[in-house]
Amino acid sequence: MTPDRHRATVLVLTNTYDVTADAVLRILAERRVPVVRVDPGVDLPGGAPLTARYGIGEQRGTLRTSSRQLDLTRVRSVWVRRPSPYDAPPELADHTAKFAGAQAFWGFGGILASLPGAHYVNHPWHIRNAEYKPAQLAVASRAGFLVPETVITTDPAEARRFCTDRPGGAVYKPLWDSRFRTGDGVAQTVWVHEVDPAGITDAVSVCPHMFQAKVDKAFDARVTVVGDRLFAIRIDSPDLDWRHRQDLMTCTPIGVPEPVALSITAYLAELRLTFGAFDFAVTAHGDWSFLECNPNGQWAWQPAGTTAAIAHAIADQLERGPDA
Structure with missing residues:
Protein backbone atom coordinates (compact mmCIF):
# COMPACT_ATOMS: atom_id res chain seq x y z
CA MET A 1 0.00 0.00 0.00
CA THR A 2 1.34 3.42 -0.92
CA PRO A 3 1.63 5.66 2.18
CA ASP A 4 -0.29 8.93 2.36
CA ARG A 5 2.32 11.36 1.02
CA HIS A 6 0.79 14.18 3.03
CA ARG A 7 1.78 12.42 6.26
CA ALA A 8 4.80 10.31 5.30
CA THR A 9 8.17 11.41 6.68
CA VAL A 10 11.37 12.62 5.03
CA LEU A 11 14.44 10.96 6.56
CA VAL A 12 17.62 13.05 6.43
CA LEU A 13 20.91 11.23 7.03
CA THR A 14 23.65 13.71 7.85
CA ASN A 15 26.05 14.83 10.55
CA THR A 16 25.21 17.31 13.30
CA TYR A 17 27.35 20.09 11.82
CA ASP A 18 25.90 20.00 8.30
CA VAL A 19 24.63 23.56 7.90
CA THR A 20 23.91 22.97 4.20
CA ALA A 21 21.12 20.57 5.16
CA ASP A 22 19.56 23.29 7.31
CA ALA A 23 18.70 25.35 4.21
CA VAL A 24 16.52 22.53 2.88
CA LEU A 25 15.08 21.59 6.28
CA ARG A 26 13.84 25.16 6.77
CA ILE A 27 11.91 24.94 3.49
CA LEU A 28 10.39 21.58 4.44
CA ALA A 29 9.39 23.00 7.83
CA GLU A 30 7.64 25.92 6.11
CA ARG A 31 5.75 23.39 3.97
CA ARG A 32 4.84 21.38 7.11
CA VAL A 33 6.56 18.27 5.78
CA PRO A 34 7.50 15.93 8.68
CA VAL A 35 11.26 15.33 8.90
CA VAL A 36 13.49 13.08 11.00
CA ARG A 37 17.19 13.97 10.98
CA VAL A 38 19.66 11.29 12.06
CA ASP A 39 23.40 10.76 11.84
CA PRO A 40 23.43 6.95 11.57
CA GLY A 41 27.16 6.59 12.16
CA VAL A 42 26.85 8.35 15.53
CA ASP A 43 23.23 8.22 16.69
CA LEU A 44 22.39 4.58 16.02
CA PRO A 45 25.29 3.06 17.97
CA GLY A 46 24.81 5.87 20.50
CA GLY A 47 21.31 5.03 21.65
CA ALA A 48 18.79 5.56 18.84
CA PRO A 49 17.38 2.01 18.46
CA LEU A 50 16.78 0.78 14.91
CA THR A 51 14.81 -2.43 14.32
CA ALA A 52 13.80 -4.09 11.05
CA ARG A 53 11.65 -7.18 10.59
CA TYR A 54 11.37 -9.31 7.46
CA GLY A 55 9.02 -12.14 6.54
CA ILE A 56 7.00 -13.55 3.68
CA GLY A 57 5.56 -10.53 1.90
CA GLU A 58 6.44 -8.30 4.83
CA GLN A 59 9.06 -5.69 5.67
CA ARG A 60 8.64 -3.28 8.54
CA GLY A 61 10.67 -1.55 11.20
CA THR A 62 11.08 1.38 13.54
CA LEU A 63 13.68 4.00 14.38
CA ARG A 64 13.46 5.75 17.74
CA THR A 65 15.19 9.03 18.39
CA SER A 66 15.13 11.14 21.55
CA SER A 67 11.96 12.87 20.34
CA ARG A 68 10.25 10.63 17.79
CA GLN A 69 9.47 7.08 16.70
CA LEU A 70 9.65 6.60 12.94
CA ASP A 71 7.76 3.86 11.12
CA LEU A 72 10.18 2.77 8.38
CA THR A 73 7.29 1.83 6.07
CA ARG A 74 6.15 5.46 6.12
CA VAL A 75 9.29 7.14 4.79
CA ARG A 76 8.54 9.00 1.57
CA SER A 77 12.14 10.12 0.86
CA VAL A 78 15.66 9.62 2.16
CA TRP A 79 18.22 12.39 1.70
CA VAL A 80 21.71 10.94 2.04
CA ARG A 81 23.66 14.12 2.72
CA ARG A 82 26.84 13.87 4.77
CA PRO A 83 26.42 11.15 7.43
CA SER A 84 29.39 10.22 9.62
CA PRO A 85 31.12 6.90 8.86
CA TYR A 86 29.71 3.93 10.71
CA ASP A 87 31.75 3.27 13.80
CA ALA A 88 31.54 1.48 17.12
CA PRO A 89 31.05 3.08 20.54
CA PRO A 90 34.43 4.42 21.74
CA GLU A 91 34.39 2.39 24.96
CA LEU A 92 34.76 -0.93 23.11
CA ALA A 93 38.13 -2.69 22.92
CA ASP A 94 39.88 -2.46 19.56
CA HIS A 95 39.15 -5.99 18.31
CA THR A 96 35.51 -5.74 19.42
CA ALA A 97 35.16 -2.26 17.95
CA LYS A 98 36.26 -3.45 14.51
CA PHE A 99 33.65 -6.21 14.57
CA ALA A 100 30.92 -3.88 15.84
CA GLY A 101 31.80 -1.19 13.30
CA ALA A 102 31.53 -3.67 10.43
CA GLN A 103 28.19 -4.95 11.72
CA ALA A 104 26.92 -1.36 11.94
CA PHE A 105 27.97 -0.65 8.35
CA TRP A 106 26.34 -3.74 6.90
CA GLY A 107 23.37 -3.81 9.28
CA PHE A 108 22.33 -0.17 9.77
CA GLY A 109 23.53 0.74 6.29
CA GLY A 110 21.63 -2.13 4.70
CA ILE A 111 18.38 -1.30 6.49
CA LEU A 112 18.48 2.39 5.64
CA ALA A 113 19.31 1.65 2.00
CA SER A 114 16.33 -0.70 1.62
CA LEU A 115 13.32 1.24 2.88
CA PRO A 116 10.21 0.09 0.98
CA GLY A 117 8.89 2.61 -1.52
CA ALA A 118 11.22 5.43 -0.45
CA HIS A 119 12.73 7.90 -2.92
CA TYR A 120 16.49 8.34 -2.40
CA VAL A 121 18.48 11.52 -3.10
CA ASN A 122 20.88 9.82 -3.83
CA HIS A 123 20.80 6.14 -2.97
CA PRO A 124 23.94 5.41 -0.91
CA TRP A 125 24.99 2.51 -3.13
CA HIS A 126 24.66 4.68 -6.22
CA ILE A 127 26.71 7.41 -4.52
CA ARG A 128 29.52 4.96 -3.82
CA ASN A 129 29.50 3.57 -7.38
CA ALA A 130 29.61 7.09 -8.82
CA GLU A 131 32.53 8.23 -6.66
CA TYR A 132 35.14 6.13 -8.48
CA LYS A 133 37.08 8.46 -10.81
CA PRO A 134 37.77 5.73 -13.41
CA ALA A 135 34.03 4.98 -13.55
CA GLN A 136 33.25 8.69 -13.92
CA LEU A 137 35.60 9.01 -16.89
CA ALA A 138 34.22 5.88 -18.57
CA VAL A 139 30.59 6.95 -18.15
CA ALA A 140 31.39 10.55 -19.20
CA SER A 141 32.92 9.27 -22.43
CA ARG A 142 29.87 7.13 -23.18
CA ALA A 143 27.56 10.05 -22.36
CA GLY A 144 29.21 12.19 -25.05
CA PHE A 145 31.22 14.63 -22.93
CA LEU A 146 34.58 15.98 -24.04
CA VAL A 147 36.99 14.13 -21.73
CA PRO A 148 40.64 15.25 -21.42
CA GLU A 149 43.17 12.54 -22.22
CA THR A 150 43.87 10.74 -18.97
CA VAL A 151 46.14 8.01 -17.67
CA ILE A 152 45.90 6.20 -14.33
CA THR A 153 49.04 4.24 -13.64
CA THR A 154 51.58 2.89 -11.18
CA ASP A 155 54.29 2.89 -13.87
CA PRO A 156 56.66 5.90 -13.47
CA ALA A 157 57.93 5.56 -17.05
CA GLU A 158 54.37 5.56 -18.41
CA ALA A 159 53.52 8.62 -16.30
CA ARG A 160 56.59 10.52 -17.54
CA ARG A 161 55.86 9.54 -21.14
CA PHE A 162 52.23 10.64 -20.91
CA CYS A 163 53.05 14.02 -19.37
CA THR A 164 55.90 14.66 -21.82
CA ASP A 165 53.65 13.94 -24.80
CA ARG A 166 51.01 16.50 -23.81
CA PRO A 167 51.89 19.70 -25.73
CA GLY A 168 49.68 21.85 -23.52
CA GLY A 169 51.01 20.33 -20.31
CA ALA A 170 49.58 17.83 -17.83
CA VAL A 171 48.13 17.93 -14.33
CA TYR A 172 47.99 15.52 -11.41
CA LYS A 173 44.73 14.80 -9.59
CA PRO A 174 44.19 12.51 -6.60
CA LEU A 175 41.75 9.66 -7.20
CA TRP A 176 40.06 10.33 -3.88
CA ASP A 177 39.92 13.36 -1.61
CA SER A 178 42.23 11.80 0.96
CA ARG A 179 44.01 14.12 3.36
CA PHE A 180 47.79 13.82 3.06
CA ARG A 181 49.61 13.93 6.37
CA THR A 182 53.11 15.36 6.64
CA GLY A 183 55.82 13.83 8.81
CA ASP A 184 54.63 15.84 11.81
CA GLY A 185 51.04 14.65 11.35
CA VAL A 186 49.58 17.82 9.80
CA ALA A 187 46.72 17.06 7.36
CA GLN A 188 46.95 18.80 4.00
CA THR A 189 44.66 18.88 0.99
CA VAL A 190 46.19 17.67 -2.27
CA TRP A 191 45.17 20.22 -4.90
CA VAL A 192 45.19 19.70 -8.66
CA HIS A 193 48.57 20.91 -9.88
CA GLU A 194 50.62 21.06 -13.07
CA VAL A 195 53.25 18.35 -13.53
CA ASP A 196 56.86 18.62 -14.64
CA PRO A 197 57.63 15.23 -16.24
CA ALA A 198 61.20 15.43 -14.95
CA GLY A 199 59.87 15.60 -11.41
CA ILE A 200 58.02 12.27 -11.60
CA THR A 201 59.84 9.72 -9.46
CA ASP A 202 59.56 6.01 -8.79
CA ALA A 203 57.22 6.86 -5.91
CA VAL A 204 54.43 6.67 -8.52
CA SER A 205 54.68 2.87 -8.16
CA VAL A 206 53.41 3.03 -4.55
CA CYS A 207 49.76 3.61 -5.54
CA PRO A 208 47.69 4.55 -8.62
CA HIS A 209 48.25 8.11 -9.84
CA MET A 210 46.00 10.02 -12.25
CA PHE A 211 47.52 12.37 -14.81
CA GLN A 212 45.42 14.37 -17.24
CA ALA A 213 46.01 16.66 -20.19
CA LYS A 214 45.77 20.26 -19.04
Missing part, protein backbone atom coordinates in the same frame (compact mmCIF):
# COMPACT_ATOMS: atom_id res chain seq x y z
CA VAL A 215 42.78 22.07 -20.56
CA ASP A 216 43.53 25.58 -21.82
CA LYS A 217 40.50 26.94 -20.03
CA ALA A 218 39.04 30.43 -20.01
CA PHE A 219 37.02 29.65 -16.89
CA ASP A 220 35.53 26.80 -14.86
CA ALA A 221 31.86 25.88 -14.64
CA ARG A 222 29.91 24.10 -11.91
CA VAL A 223 26.56 22.59 -12.88
CA THR A 224 24.47 21.36 -9.98
CA VAL A 225 21.68 19.04 -11.10
CA VAL A 226 18.59 18.08 -9.12
CA GLY A 227 16.30 15.75 -11.06
CA ASP A 228 15.85 17.43 -14.44
CA ARG A 229 16.75 20.92 -13.20
CA LEU A 230 20.18 22.40 -13.94
CA PHE A 231 21.78 25.25 -12.00
CA ALA A 232 25.03 26.50 -13.55
CA ILE A 233 27.61 29.07 -12.56
CA ARG A 234 30.78 30.37 -14.18
CA ILE A 235 33.83 30.37 -11.90
CA ASP A 236 36.69 32.78 -12.55
CA SER A 237 39.76 32.09 -10.44
CA PRO A 238 43.47 32.88 -10.65
CA ASP A 239 44.24 29.29 -9.59
CA LEU A 240 44.36 26.08 -11.61
CA ASP A 241 42.23 24.51 -8.86
CA TRP A 242 39.59 27.07 -7.87
CA ARG A 243 38.93 25.28 -4.57
CA HIS A 244 42.38 26.30 -3.31
CA ARG A 245 41.60 29.95 -2.62
CA GLN A 246 37.87 30.36 -2.86
CA ASP A 247 38.08 33.89 -1.49
CA LEU A 248 39.71 34.92 -4.79
CA MET A 249 37.14 33.46 -7.15
CA THR A 250 34.03 35.08 -8.58
CA CYS A 251 30.84 33.20 -9.51
CA THR A 252 28.14 34.27 -11.94
CA PRO A 253 25.14 32.36 -13.34
CA ILE A 254 25.65 30.91 -16.82
CA GLY A 255 23.64 28.93 -19.35
CA VAL A 256 24.43 25.31 -20.23
CA PRO A 257 24.85 24.40 -23.92
CA GLU A 258 22.23 21.90 -25.05
CA PRO A 259 24.75 19.14 -26.00
CA VAL A 260 26.26 19.38 -22.51
CA ALA A 261 22.81 19.25 -20.92
CA LEU A 262 21.95 16.12 -22.93
CA SER A 263 25.19 14.47 -21.85
CA ILE A 264 24.44 15.35 -18.23
CA THR A 265 21.06 13.62 -18.51
CA ALA A 266 22.66 10.51 -20.01
CA TYR A 267 25.38 10.45 -17.35
CA LEU A 268 22.95 10.67 -14.43
CA ALA A 269 20.67 8.05 -15.96
CA GLU A 270 23.48 5.50 -16.35
CA LEU A 271 24.64 5.97 -12.76
CA ARG A 272 21.05 6.21 -11.44
CA LEU A 273 21.61 9.56 -9.75
CA THR A 274 19.02 12.19 -8.88
CA PHE A 275 21.63 14.74 -7.77
CA GLY A 276 25.04 15.53 -9.23
CA ALA A 277 27.59 18.35 -9.00
CA PHE A 278 29.48 18.54 -12.31
CA ASP A 279 32.75 20.40 -12.85
CA PHE A 280 33.85 21.53 -16.31
CA ALA A 281 36.78 23.43 -17.80
CA VAL A 282 35.53 25.79 -20.54
CA THR A 283 37.82 27.04 -23.28
CA ALA A 284 37.76 30.40 -25.05
CA HIS A 285 36.13 28.59 -28.00
CA GLY A 286 33.24 27.44 -25.80
CA ASP A 287 34.25 23.79 -25.46
CA TRP A 288 33.14 22.23 -22.16
CA SER A 289 35.53 19.52 -20.94
CA PHE A 290 34.25 17.14 -18.26
CA LEU A 291 36.43 17.07 -15.15
CA GLU A 292 34.33 15.19 -12.61
CA CYS A 293 30.89 14.70 -11.09
CA ASN A 294 30.51 14.59 -7.33
CA PRO A 295 27.34 12.60 -6.53
CA ASN A 296 27.14 14.27 -3.14
CA GLY A 297 28.85 17.60 -3.72
CA GLN A 298 28.54 20.76 -1.67
CA TRP A 299 26.45 23.54 -3.20
CA ALA A 300 25.62 26.15 -0.55
CA TRP A 301 28.78 28.16 -1.33
CA GLN A 302 27.31 29.39 -4.62
CA PRO A 303 25.63 32.79 -5.19
CA ALA A 304 22.61 33.29 -2.95
CA GLY A 305 20.08 33.01 -5.75
CA THR A 306 21.59 29.78 -7.05
CA THR A 307 21.86 28.31 -3.55
CA ALA A 308 18.23 29.12 -2.79
CA ALA A 309 17.05 27.61 -6.08
CA ILE A 310 18.98 24.38 -5.43
CA ALA A 311 17.60 24.16 -1.88
CA HIS A 312 14.03 24.48 -3.20
CA ALA A 313 14.67 21.88 -5.92
CA ILE A 314 15.96 19.38 -3.35
CA ALA A 315 13.02 20.13 -1.07
CA ASP A 316 10.68 19.48 -4.02
CA GLN A 317 12.32 16.09 -4.62
CA LEU A 318 12.04 15.10 -0.97
CA GLU A 319 8.46 16.32 -0.61
CA ARG A 320 7.23 14.54 -3.73
CA GLY A 321 8.96 11.29 -2.82
CA PRO A 322 8.46 8.44 -5.33
CA ASP A 323 6.34 10.79 -7.48
CA ALA A 324 9.34 13.10 -8.10
